[in-house]
Amino acid sequence: MYASPLLRTLQLLSADELEALHLFVASPIFNVERPEETLELFEYIKRFYPKFDHPSLHRDIAGKRFFPHSANPVGALQRTMAQLLAIVRNFVTFRYAMLRDADEPNGTALLHEVQQKIALMRFYSERIFQPDVPQAPMPPVEETGRKSRKTENYFENLNNQARKELDQTLDFTDFDEYEFADFHQFRYLVEQEKAFYEERNSERGGDKNLLAATEQLDTYYLMAKLDQMCRLIHYQRMWRLYEPGSEEHKHFTANRDTTVQIMRALRASGFFQQPALAISCTMLDFMTQDDVTEAERLSENFEALLAQYPGVLPGIRVQNMRIMIRGFWPARYRETKDPRFLEKIFSMQQQQLQQFSAKDLMPSTHFQNMLLTALKLKKIDWAESFFNRYRGSIGGLIDDTQKALLLDIAQAAIYFSKSDFNKAADTLPHYLTYGGLDDIYLYAIAATLDVRIRYELNDLDDEYGERMVHATTTRLRREDSLPAHRRSERLRFFPLAKELYKLKVLRKQDRKANISSPLDKFRLRLDQEIVVDWEWLEEKYAEFLKTENK
Template identity: 20%
Template sequence: MTRWKELALSPYFHKHEETQRLVDYLSTCFPDFTERQCAREAIWEALFPGQAHDQGKLAVLFTYAQRLADEFLALEQLRQEEGVRNRWLLTQYRERQVWRSYEKKLRQSRQRMAQVRRRDVAFYQDQLALAAERNQYYLRHDQRREDRSLEEKQQALDHYYLLEKLRDAVEMQVRRQILSGSYSARLLEAVIQELDQNAEAYQEAPTVQVYYRLYLMMTTPSLHHYQQALADFQDHEQHFGPDETATIYNYFQNFCIGRINQNEAGFLRELFQLYRAQLDRGLLMEDGYLVEWHYKNIVTTALRLGELDWTEGFIEGYKQQLSPAAADNAYRFNLAALRHAQGDYGKVLELLTRVEYSDLRYNLGAKALLMRTYYELEEFEALTALVDTFRQYLQRNRLLADSRRSGYYHLFRLARRAANLRAKLPYQPADKSRTILHKLRQDLAATEAVFNRGWLEEKLELIEDAL
């Protein structure tokens, strides 16, 4: 607020005295912009004491103040963009033909770029703009000597374009897995073909290589593509900033989760290690808080590995690192999952009644956990009613991606059949029960997308033991 006031009071930026008084008054109200202080009538009286209220004039002052605020925010952002400031300064030197200062700043800019470790989109954008500026300098001087600025500009343009296309393509694949809908990406096929045929030409652009591997991992899922993408990323992790590094780890996590859901349990331990490494490095934090969905996924992974003691310590130890808005809900839901693994089913029901279901992920996860709890408590009528209502919920919710819809649908469908079989065991002939169990196992094995597959298989084994 102080810097905005300083900008508004500077005659370089603004000379309108009444607007300056408005900004000055607002700065005295900061940070508590109460109705008593900031109602239109209160502001008018502070600026023009004793004068008749003129809403039209006040509206004009508000408009001027808003423009000053917009300019201030843009300048604050520019202060953080050293590459942009240098390019604009070079442009001014060139247009004013201050060649000595221009050449010095150009050398400094190139030296700065050479020292940058990151190879993200912003780096290639800066590299492209700097090469374009060098090319302008060459054209202006019309020097008859070899100059590589145009070639470097083309190379930077290639790297920038390929990286941005691949980053968007990877993110589109992620969104297809979460939400239904189609995404168009013209020229992507040409980008992939170029990298398929000329991968060696982009060895100096390691981030392009990493996103290319990520795209292959997502579009043609296989252990080979996963391992190759992870190896490339780990070899070049230093070229990514913290936010992008965390995003890429999330891509690998989602891949592991998808394979686990397809009954490839070997990915569980690797997923767990990925989470723990990121926890140690603070990569799962946003705005100073642990992201609640990382919190949930870590708990789910640890429980499936049987790490109950570690999970209890994690849930309690990291609760305070969740954002205040999410902490209570995330804590209750994940504690309910732990209590389910410990067999404290009454506590599960108590905790789930205190979870808010405004988010789709909590809604789905809580219903699946509630269904499993009903099964363990042999509340088969309640389970059947829950399955019926959940089926209607899936039909109504059109935003849910087909893969997730199928995974939950088959979990509830097969669990209901297992519950019906278990409920009839005491009075149904054993041979008939074995026939039903055999068919149920066949159907489970033939169904590709089933969430909580391991839990279902365990319940079927217990039924077989009881026969």
């Protein structure tokens, strides 16, 4: 029994829900087949909630307890468990589809009321106009003090009340994503129920509320579609969910491009007057931008819209959007190699630095990112000043050994940027030493820096260089914590660097050697593949071109 879906599902219920489930199991309405056996089994299992690890729950022991006279007690037990699981699933369905806590302070209370009204609207809409429904009772004696109401008004009253309750909801900050999606679905269903009602009730012309229902359907669809597409684009950039050329990637790009076309067509027609849709539309426009200036304008417009219309989106969604915006700049820099994206990253990092308190420890990843960004932009003086100022304020490392390795790697990177390659080589720890790093990303930084130093010192092909490249590439290949596309971006660096080094040695041996063909192949790979430290590879390639064109 221990590994059964029944016990695992029961574990996920709260104590109050388990008590409510007891009523379900005991009810002849919900427990029709084998009611006595399933109720007895449930009450027995319930005693061991929530751990369910008691020896009495072993299927052999429980089978003999409940079915001592059966030829196959375990089989009989499993059949009873299956029936009980069906009741549990009905309870969960009822709990999630129908029940909401009317006393909850957030959007749950509102949705509880509206959901009930939608169910009642559907009931009256379906039943009132059926041909076999008897007429309303005619009392033999008129009742005094109570105004009679037409049955046809029941629906209209419910519909108007539901609309009013939905219209009064202006702040969605405390809504979770489920509640926000349900809210817009319910807005659509309220209009859809009215459209169905009028189709049955009226022969007159007009749209029969179809336009209102269609517009609410558009809003419901777009609220979900725009958000999901933004997250999908973000995850594709960060984690490479779908490999280029795969069937899934074709579907992804087609869906993305179609969504952008729909968004732009609707914007041109003035559809995005709703602030929440305007913000979501701006977000998608930002996520698909290639132009740095336009992306920056859109990110500023996004923040301006949030300030102008607070509360039109759930707080958790806004938080996730800001995370996607921060991740956009480095991802687009990797994809486009446009230095303006790197400048934007550096600008954002400086803003972060201004908010950093001298009393706090700077996370190791922040320290690495800020230093390396500055070095890539050739802001060596700034990087050196930053290094000296914050070297004693780094946190997030396991011990002092890891911190010492980080500082040595950072110092070596600064020396390398100043073209002091000998000092860089003396400062960078041996590859067997920095091999003790727990941070695989910092390890990869050290490894590629090691290769660049050996390239400049003309000893990448000596014993140390060969063993270093072999050891580092082997560890990177075996590192499970690296996503596959991140691993590939790092592993691609080593053969490209070695290819350049071979050309360098060849050119040194024979200045007239024709290296145009291997350079063309190198250029093609650099254009088609994303690789770390491509900036340095581009510099070395440019140096070859200069000598080739002389």
